[in-house]
Amino acid sequence: MPAYVLRSVRPLGGEPADVVLTDGVIAQIAPAGAAEAPPGAVEIHGAGHVLLPGLVDLHTHLREPGREDAETVESGTRAAAAGGFTAVHAMANTSPVADTAGVVEQVWRLGQEAGWVDVQPVGAVTVGLAGERLAELGAMADSKARVRVFSDDGKCVFDPVLMRRALEYVKAFDGVVAQHAQEPRLTEGAQMHEGVVSAEIGLAGWPAVAEEAIIARDVLLAEHVGSRLHVCHLSTRGSVEIVRWAKARGIDVTAEATPHHLLLTDDLARGYDPVFKVNPPLRTADDVEAVREGLADGTIDIVATDHAPHPREDKDCEWAAAAFGMTGLETALSVVQETMVDTGRLTWADVARVLSTAPARIGRIGHAHGRPIAVGEPANLVLVDPAATRVVDGTAQQTASSNTPLQGRELPGRVVATFLRGRATVLDGTPVSPAEAVA
Ligand SMILES: NC(=O)N[C@@H](CC(=O)O)C(=O)O
Numbered sequence: 001m002p003a004y005v006l007r008s009v010r011p012l013g014g015e016p017a018d019v020v021l022t023d024g025v026i027a028q029i030a031p032a033g034a035a036e037a038p039p040g041a042v043e044i045h046g047a048g049h050v051l052l053p054g055l056v057d058l059h060t061h062l063r064e065p066g067r068e069d070a071e072t073v074e075s076g077t078r079a080a081a082a083g084g085f086t087a088v089h090a091m092a093n094t095s096p097v098a099d100t101a102g103v104v105e106q107v108w109r110l111g112q113e114a115g116w117v118d119v120q121p122v123g124a125v126t127v128g129l130a131g132e133r134l135a136e137l138g139a140m141a142d143s144k145a146r147v148r149v150f151s152d153d154g155k156c157v158f159d160p161v162l163m164r165r166a167l168e169y170v171k172a173f174d175g176v177v178a179q180h181a182q183e184p185r186l187t188e189g190a191q192m193h194e195g196v197v198s199a200e201i202g203l204a205g206w207p208a209v210a211e212e213a214i215i216a217r218d219v220l221l222a223e224h225v226g227s228r229l230h231v232c233h234l235s236t237r238g239s240v241e242i243v244r245w246a247k248a249r250g251i252d253v254t255a256e257a258t259p260h261h262l263l264l265t266d267d268l269a270r271g272y273d274p275v276f277k278v279n280p281p282l283r284t285a286d287d288v289e290a291v292r293e294g295l296a297d298g299t300i301d302i303v304a305t306d307h308a309p310h311p312r313e314d315k316d317c318e319w320a321a322a323a324f325g326m327t328g329l330e331t332a333l334s335v336v337q338e339t340m341v342d343t344g345r346l347t348w349a350d351v352a353r354v355l356s357t358a359p360a361r362i363g364r365i366g367h368a369h370g371r372p373i374a375v376g377e378p379a380n381l382v383l384v385d386p387a388a389t390r391v392v393d394g395t396a397q398q399t400a401s402s403n404t405p406l407q408g409r410e411l412p413g414r415v416v417a418t419f420l421r422g423r424a425t426v427l428d429g430t431p432v433s434p435a436e437a438v439a
Pocket residue numbers: 061093153154155180277278279280306308309324325326
């Protein structure tokens with residue numbers, strides 16, 4: 001593995017510096033042009049490029065085991081590296097469900113073997129995501145996979161007694177329950193956001209209250225039992241207000257927003273293209289504005305992709321029959337740049353917080369990821385060219401699925417290089433096979 005000298009890069013968007021990576025760590029940070037290159041080092045000229053800690057996704061669907069036609073751990077983590085990530089949390093709604101130590105260890109091992117990013121499995125809260133009895137949370141926490149995030153994502157933990165017990169149980173190992181907030185009765189048959197557009201085009205609505213009612217209940221439950229709660233993909237103005245209220249009250253709640261809820265609205269459903277069908281649904285422009293405000297003021301802690309790959313046959317069909325979900329790993333950073341940085345709402349240092357430091361902390365992998373850019377720290381890094389632009393082409397991405405809602409869109413920013421413990425997983429914008437890099 002060669003050493004790397006990143007010349008004249010801007011750590012966290014600040015003043016230019018040379019950053020030297022050797023033996024898996026940041027070995028030297030010097031004024032621009034001043035670093036001594038170790039023998040055999042690869043020089044990367046990065047004038048104007050922003051250096052961030054490797055991104056951490058708290059919410060990725062890798063689909064393996066069970067739906068390898070949509071994604072595998074290998075393809076999904078290669079997509080993650082291409083998007084600038086060095087760690088992803090793999091959601092539990094696989095087949096079989098990741099509800100035992102055996103399955104989470106399998107996913108963890110597949111991640112290690114692929115070598116693109118660190119895969120941190122999420123454990124299911126209930127057996128088979130059925131919402132009836134608690135899964136082996138303690139066994140998953142004690143397994144090799146060291147699970148700390150538990151979620152029935154895709155489904156809501158609806159039974160308040162089970163939710164309460166899960167919140168109580170995970171306290172023993174500093175875990176967190178990540179809730180997919182969707183009141184099932186209020187969303188039976190729901191296809192898109194309930195509002196003006198759904199009424200006009202005749203699709204069954206998914207009202208904002210179905211999300212907000214569960215978040216309100218859960219923050220109160222978390223307060224009652226003194227536990228930690230994480231809210232997945234919040235999408236409405238009301239949800240932002242409830243989380244803001246809960247935090248002001250001292251409740252230990254964190255929340256995530258997805259790139260698509262920062263950018264897209266329910267208007268897109270007018271063309272009946274199921275690529276825009278997702279849970280929770282795309283909402284109104286006012287909700288998008290509230291999500292941006294919430295992320296800017298810290299009410300929303302992180303951006304998480306909810307990367308949800310689906311094979312063509314599950315999306316190339318009529319809206320009502322199509323699967324929910326869209327891909328996001330390879331476009332997340334660009335969407336955050338467009339909606340939050342280029343609009344002046346977040347600095348690059350803030351981006352490092354919402355896409356790396358905070359998700360690593362919530363997922364309890366902060367010993368290895370989301371670290372400061374400082375000498376001696378593990379070299380988990382991403383180098384971004386914010387001045388570049390590119391046009392999204394779903395068929396040319398690393399993910400095995402092409403259900404990107406951004407097809408044909410021009411986005412700012414390009415991942416130039418990603419490093420996992422000093423090894424380049426992406427160079428010149430192109431993934432470098434881990435096998436090659438070690439050879
Ligand atoms: N977001 C989605 O619409 N779909 C996700 C599940 C989920 O995140 O709820 C999936 O697994 O496909």
